[in-house]
Amino acid sequence: MHNELKMQEKKNNLYIYGRQPIIEALRSMHTVYKIWLAAGVSGSGIGPIKRLAEEQAVPIQTVGKNQLQKFVGPVVHQGVAAEVEALKFLNRPGFEGLLDTNSSPLILVLDQIQDPHNLGAVIRTAEICGVHCIAFAEKGMARLNATVVKTSAGAVFYQRFFQADDILWLIDKLNEKGLHTFALAPGSETLMYDAPLDESVALVIGSEGKGVRKNVQRQCGGKISIPQFGRVGSLNASVAAAVVLFETLRQRLKR
Template identity: 40%
Template sequence: MNTNDYIEGRNPVIEALKSGREIEKIFIEDGNKTGSINEIKKLAKSRGIIIQYVHKNKLNQISSTNSHQGVIAISSSHTYKNIEDVFALAKRRSEDPFIIILDEIKDPHNLGSIMRTAECVGAHGIIIPKRRSVGLTSTVAKTSAGAIEYMPVVKVSNIANTIDVLKEEGVWIYGADMAGSADYYNTNLTGPIGIVIGSEGNGIGRLVKEKCDELVKIPIKGKVSSLNASVAASIIMYDVNRQRGLKK
């Protein structure tokens, strides 16, 4: 991660929180509960920002100023959108909504790559969870090759609940999973759809998987049992693009 993503020291972090700046996460030294740290915790809680307690050595490792005062915040490299923005973009294009839902993708290179492909195929937005997920860091921005400027990214508290909201708007949810009942290319991927891609190690979580209308799989003939998350996402996204093209 680029050091420009880091805000170090108590007062800088407090001012960043008060200004409304997008903050991904705040690292606070274990056991540090005095003075302005309490104000930071209160401000972070009011904005729903994750606090992670870490050993002082962790802060020393990532600090570039050597004056972190027991607190370092990770800022966003871009502004998040909301679900309404995603639907509005689809409406402006006179297209059925095409949404990518990422369940705990932690690698910034994967998120950046998925964002780049999503923009190329004409998807209308990407949804990520607040917790256990990489956010819009400078590494993501760089890997996206500029797509971050055009692709709406929505950060939500609960992916499963958000899927319910999408379903109410008529979006059909497909989950990419090796236990899928059908190959992705034999599945009708036209109409308003959301594609769920799971985390690099564990795939789609149980609750999210249960919310999917259908699970689809990518056939694998080799000895390796799974694909990189961004590769799997790209394969399915491009078939959505292909099928939509055939429908015209």
């Protein structure tokens, strides 16, 4: 009989699922407290999880597949779940220090991204494109939960985050530090190709429905847009973020 699956909610801990997120949690040396494997699970990713867990002395418990499904809920868990330390945020001195020590910082500011799948996809692209920090205000934002971790494919464990009390204060601080602050706003006259994205930049991406709010746009130094020729008015937030981030990467590679 397999060991009974026991889970005790602990403050500041996060319960995640999926093979790649757990591999990245281990590879990044994020604190992993325990791993649960479904009985008989095999295939890609399971070997690395076992090896990394053994190297880091992380206990693994084998449980029944139905037990694991009940534990994580109605999600595709790929036969594995883990208890890890909750994701941490930079404090204000740490965030300002990051801005001061990078010659051309690239900051991604998120304005009320509420869909955790979109947030996870944005984080995955941001990590690939070399974003130094993702910043946002707590109000109106999706939490950095297990869905975000899974959708990001574990990129959350390599990305820095800063949570401000107020997004307008945040943009003011970025302006004060000399960054170009650009709100991504459909219909803006300045296309992303014409903006100096290879310099110190903060890109502001808005929510799926409203985009960047008008008061936030007014706080930014400028607005940029992605050229569009179709009839649909706007792109999904994560797709828009990917397009402008890869344009930013293209410009930076040409320096």
